[in-house]
Amino acid sequence: MEHYPEGKRVVIVGGGFGGLAVARLLKGLPTEVTLVDRQNHHCFQPLLYQVATAVISPADIAWPIRGILRGQHNMRILMAAVTGVDTTERLVHTDSVTLPYDYLVLATGSTHYYFGHDNWAPYAPGLKDIEDATAIRGRMLLAFEHAELTFDTAKQRALLTFVIIGGGPTGVEMSGAIAEVALQTLPQEFCTIDPRSARIILIEAGPRILPSFPEHLSEYAKKTLEKMGVEVRTSSPVTDVNAKGVVVGGERIEAGTIIWAAGVIASPAAEWVGAPHDKAGRVQVNPDLSVPDHPEIFAIGDTAAVSYGDGLQVPGIAPAAKQMGAYVGKLIAGDIRGTPRPGPFVYHHQGDLATIGRHAALVKLNLDHFTLTGFIGWLFWSVAHIYFLIGIRNRVVVALNWLWQFFTLQRGARIIALPEHVQSAKKHADVT
């Protein structure tokens, strides 16, 4: 790559929607841009639940960052994990290299938060990256395999109980998709068990699922899930999670598969730069998304705490990250070109989407309370997601997989590939 001894060096940490948006807006500028990510790929998180439920393959929603930004000649992409930031010397430390910066953009996203119960994590994995998704896919499919290997009905019932904790879009999508696997994909393929006897329980601590939607849509989602055989429990905080199952409202539910879709917490970016943060770990940024006392450091996406409208919190969704990334990208480009900094960042909420199984979805757009439900909603949701997918090829493959599954009820990616030690944690039994 060309070097610019006089030029400014921009370091972007994170190759998600926010980080990529910043990188794109610095294309062609006389500046060295370095993008650092722990992974070699950008992951389209909104569709992770479909990988976790064996509809599509990881490669359909994960795209090498180098491929996305190839041809952007002032870019350097490094696969490394950031370990800290020296704001005085302006250095980013990673597990392998040290990167000097003039501008630093923190776009490191968020991870699962167990509300102080980190010991729950091994029993209730969350869904944030490709490894999470393939691990959950493996656990879910193994539960049916292991149930088929035993005649102990209590053990079978536990193995065929799936608990999803958290009634947000991810929890709703996961419970709907698991219901389809059990009710539509697997029947007729087992002898000892009937997959349709599987219990799928969606647990929400708050009074209703999908709280970000209007009440009537939450109600619609609940009814739709119940029609699909999902038990929806609201106002039910989980008090314990362990190897045997969960405890909710004093009741112990034995479950072979538990999925965490409840809390998220921002990456430790705020600590790296010693910035003020809210209790979810998000940096309390200035109106221009810069970090207090550091006009050269910016936090965007899930890493930043930003409010809009009458004190609403900007949600941790892809469009928000893209908008912040585009704003910061323009701002830095303007600095380099010597133009004055723009006014404060303004978030435009385009709407909320959530899908429930194979042909129902919820859509709430921001034009005077326009909403869609059911099949029309599902079509809108599908088109929107395929449109946002990176790479035309992925659009084609994902569309192909959806059509395949829609018409055949089959799943394209039913592969169990877990580390040995997980697989061999197998219930012993006797089939004769």
Place this chain on the structure above:
Amino acid sequence: MEHYPEGKRVVIVGGGFGGLAVARLLKGLPTEVTLVDRQNHHCFQPLLYQVATAVISPADIAWPIRGILRGQHNMRILMAAVTGVDTTERLVHTDSVTLPYDYLVLATGSTHYYFGHDNWAPYAPGLKDIEDATAIRGRMLLAFEHAELTFDTAKQRALLTFVIIGGGPTGVEMSGAIAEVALQTLPQEFCTIDPRSARIILIEAGPRILPSFPEHLSEYAKKTLEKMGVEVRTSSPVTDVNAKGVVVGGERIEAGTIIWAAGVIASPAAEWVGAPHDKAGRVQVNPDLSVPDHPEIFAIGDTAAVSYGDGLQVPGIAPAAKQMGAYVGKLIAGDIRGTPRPGPFVYHHQGDLATIGRHAALVKLNLDHFTLTGFIGWLFWSVAHIYFLIGIRNRVVVALNWLWQFFTLQRGARIIALPEHVQSAKKHADVT
């Protein structure tokens, strides 16, 4: 499933080409058929190298066994690992269940063999299943990522050296595919390194690569690989493999990625049933593929040592396993129907196929020495493999991926998803 108190119980161990062929021929018979496999999926091994080199996704060549055999109502499919066989009580022991049998079919395939140097295994993984393929894919892609993170040219050179041990079809296919990744897919995506400087070395102990082909085709393959930038070393037995690289002919070659495509050994099936076996562990079966002294036990595919023609060994390839499976399936079906057992198994060798990169392949069919090479060979190879793929959907997706890669030189599945401990084994360096 229906039970047949009077019926015979058939247990098939292994869901590969051979095991599936047996299962299919027992469809509709008044007998309980149980198929046991360690995995939940059948893997189309001939295309594993394309998963290992990021062309296609695991799900494109792996298909749930339950899905393949769904609708075969006398089938029970169990995901379990066989631990031994009691030939007196006629019981198959697994890590979870115990299965009584009247007929037992051993179709457990083969695994990598390091010629007594099992300590080489961690440094030179082989390519036998989906986990192997994704692990090799991750190592190969990580080598480029790690090289990009250092300015130490010696370290870069080692990281960008890829050694493939074994000049059979798998070794030829892997070295050609890695050459394409380095020369066609990755250039322009790196700053510190030039992926085209990668060294790809194919090492064969024997006098020529592809020994199962006529000499002129071995020569053609060697020339084609060399045109692609692959160093081909024949008559070069490897004397050591370790964390730093390999030793061949007294020369030490530092290599970040080593792939084992040399030896295979049969699964321990022969030991389970105390049967005579050759030094590759294959059961020395009777002419009807039954195990000596056990007319109720059969060994097929890579598990069996069978000769044909003038003392040739039946090769460990899919068509051979299918033929043996069909023969044993018909034989058992005949026993159950009360018809006499057929004459000895006769193997029909249809030919040999090997592909070299994106548009060259070798085809040798058994009709008076008909051979194809180059692009025509590649077309033949592609059609043959797509045809043999299980499941129309997979044919479509694989064809789509091949076209995509053929026209764009891109790779569809460039995802690094390795266990943490492997990823963090990262060379430390400084980029400034």
